[in-house]
Amino acid sequence: MGNQKLYKGSLQTIILKLLAQHEKMYGYEITQKVKELTKGELHITEGALYPALHKLEAEGLLDVEVAKVGNRLRKYYKLTEQGAKETANKLAEMQEFLKTMQQLVNPKFSLD
Amino acid sequence: MEMELTTKQIAEINRYLTIKKIDHIDIKLEVLDHIITDVEYLMSSKDIDFEFAFKEVRLKWKQHFTQTSSFYFGVAYSAPKIILDNAKRAFKKSYFILIASYFLPFILFLNFQMKVTGEARNLINGAISIATIAFVILFIYTYYQKSKIKLKTTYSFILKTQFWSFLFLIFPLFGKELIDKNNEFNSVYLGLIFAFICSLLTTRYFYKKHVSVISKYKNV
Numbered sequence: 520m521g522n523q524k525l526y527k528g529s530l531q532t533i534i535l536k537l538l539a540q541h542e543k544m545y546g547y548e549i550t551q552k553v554k555e556l557t558k559g560e561l562h563i564t565e566g567a568l569y570p571a572l573h574k575l576e577a578e579g580l581l582d583v584e585v586a587k588v589g590n591r592l593r594k595y596y597k598l599t600e601q602g603a604k605e606t607a608n609k610l611a612e613m614q615e616f617l618k619t620m621q622q623l624v625n626p627k628f629s630l631d
Numbered sequence: 632m633e634m635e636l637t638t639k640q641i642a643e644i645n646r647y648l649t650i651k652k653i654d655h656i657d658i659k660l661e662v663l664d665h666i667i668t669d670v671e672y673l674m675s676s677k678d679i680d681f682e683f684a685f686k687e688v689r690l691k692w693k694q695h696f697t698q699t700s701s702f703y704f705g706v707a708y709s710a711p712k713i714i715l716d717n718a719k720r721a722f723k724k725s726y727f728i729l730i731a732s733y734f735l736p737f738i739l740f741l742n743f744q745m746k747v748t749g750e751a752r753n754l755i756n757g758a759i760s761i762a763t764i765a766f767v768i769l770f771i772y773t774y775y776q777k778s779k780i781k782l783k784t785t786y787s788f789i790l791k792t793q794f795w796s797f798l799f800l801i802f803p804l805f806g807k808e809l810i811d812k813n814n815e816f817n818s819v820y821l822g823l824i825f826a827f828i829c830s831l832l833t834t835r836y837f838y839k840k841h842v843s844v845i846s847k848y849k850n851v
Contacts, residue, residue, distance in 0.1 A: 545664065546661060546664075547668040547669060551672075564691075565665065565695060566694065569661065570716055574720060577720065577721065583847065585847055585848055585850075588664075590638065591641065591663065591664050591667060592660045592664065593664050594660060594664065
């Protein structure tokens with residue numbers, strides 16, 4: 520749980536990746552899915568989640584759909600076409616970042 | 632299996648949000664759904680009653696509901712943090728364009744002189760005055776349209792904070808002219824006119840966003 524700051528810069532990529540795997544998701548569902556996938560290691564707070572979702576929506580990467588679920592309205596987020604492309608870009612950036620970090624944190628020694 | 636809150640319990644959460652001034656539908660419905668789902672989850676997973684679960688969830692949201700104000704809108708316009716943060720994100724770019732729309736014409740036309748005949752000067756000043764009146768009518772009409780919609784959104788909050796841009800018209804309203812008798816441009820006047828036009832466009836933009844958000848929720 521002490522790694523929350525490290526994850527902060529990756530929040531948008533995490534959201535985009537999740538939405539690429541699911542047709543549409545709502546806020547609470549995203550927080551629970553992340554908790555489940557990371558076995559409780561990463562906990563997305565409400566204060567971080569909604570600004571990130573609203574920003575992605577404003578940038579045209581996410582589209583919103585409102586549906587009546589039971590006795591209330593629910594706001595679903597789904598990727599736009601532009602959002603799908605951006606997800607691929609962000610994931611590639613993330614891979615590159617992880618590779619660089621790996622080299623910094625755990626450099627492989629060689630005799631060359 | 633997760634339990635579902637009763638209408639009475641949902642009404643209590645709704646009332647709490649209203650007290651906290653979370654009444655902007657684009658945020659409220661999302662927060663309301665999140666709180667209800669969280670409370671239902673806590674009641675099932677921890678086997679606690681509604682009051683305890685709701686108390687726990689309220690604590691999580693407390694800091695996002697505190698009244699706050701921002702440099703972008705001025706201290707007179709406070710709102711819950713979650714609303715204000717969303718409004719700031721939407722308005723930030725417009726704010727800097729608005730500042731530039733005043734200062735750029737002001738600096739470019741500072742000490743600018745234009746040789747025009749008295750007739751041409753009157754014509755330009757007259758055209759500017761007519762255009763100003765048209766802008767004012769459109770500005771007032773936009774706020775009139777907004778006032779007819781009772782529902783609030785983040786965008787209606789932004790619109791509320793921008794009504795002061797009427798002050799940009801202080802020069803035209805006090806009978807100053809863009810080009811004076813010595814053929815000198817009044818660059819302050821010009822800057823204010825540009826700022827007002829920019830403000831008017833911003834107002835129209837956010838009004839359309841306000842209407843589009845409302846229609847999204849109303850059609851469900």
